[in-house]
Amino acid sequence: MIGISKAILEKHPDWRDKFWQFVRFGVVGTISSAIHYGVYCLVLLVANANISFTAGYAVGFVCNYFLTTFFTFRSKPSSHNAIGFGFSHLINYLLEIGLLNLFLWIGAGELLAPILVMIIVVPINFLILHFVYIYKGRK
Template sequence: MAVQHIKELWQRWQKDFWRVFRFGITGTLCSLIHYGIYCLCLLFTNTTLAYTAGYGVGLVCNYGLTTYFTFRGRPSKCNAAGFAGSHIVNYLLEIGLLHLFLWTGVSKWLSPVLVMVIAVPINFLLLRLVFIRKA
């Protein structure tokens, strides 16, 4: 019985490890897209609009990659609604952190990077609640 329990824990750990690994790939790719759009838009608009534009483009990429690659699922009304809800919370967190960093004197080029370092792990936990349901 104990051996079976250890085997189940090991299998669950492996599954969770690879899910976190795939999320890291997804998060990195979408963050790079987000940051690239932010930098491009920053050349002709303010930080809030630039960040929002980058977030919007990153969001679309993120939904597809998170659904198919990270959690190996299929799109549904339920996970799309949960994804949108978690990203509303995430966007508010990120825009608040962005302005906090800007207010403290961090450059407008570095602030989004610091925001993503804080927000990406929080977003993973929120999305895990959306895509992983306990029976």
């Protein structure tokens, strides 16, 4: 089985690159999500869930931009990817805050709701960012 996988990857080196790019995205996403959730939990001690989520999102956003740019997509900061990243995260934030409030409304609890949100939005965010960094960069 390993020989077959190796043969396929040798025929399609772009698949190998995409696979490792996705792995790097997962690592960056895990780090950024942990930062986001940690800040959320700290701010939740003194503020409501929406304010806490927004504070965590803002701190995670800054870390995420630099890690995504340098590590995931092996790029350099530019006005193009900063604008694309910011716009994608505006869409992502609106989706996340909506889902957070939905999960809170159905009784998921303030500690569980953001975790459920992150599980849903991570694949969506990868597709959006892939478009920003890869597709747009080819023009």
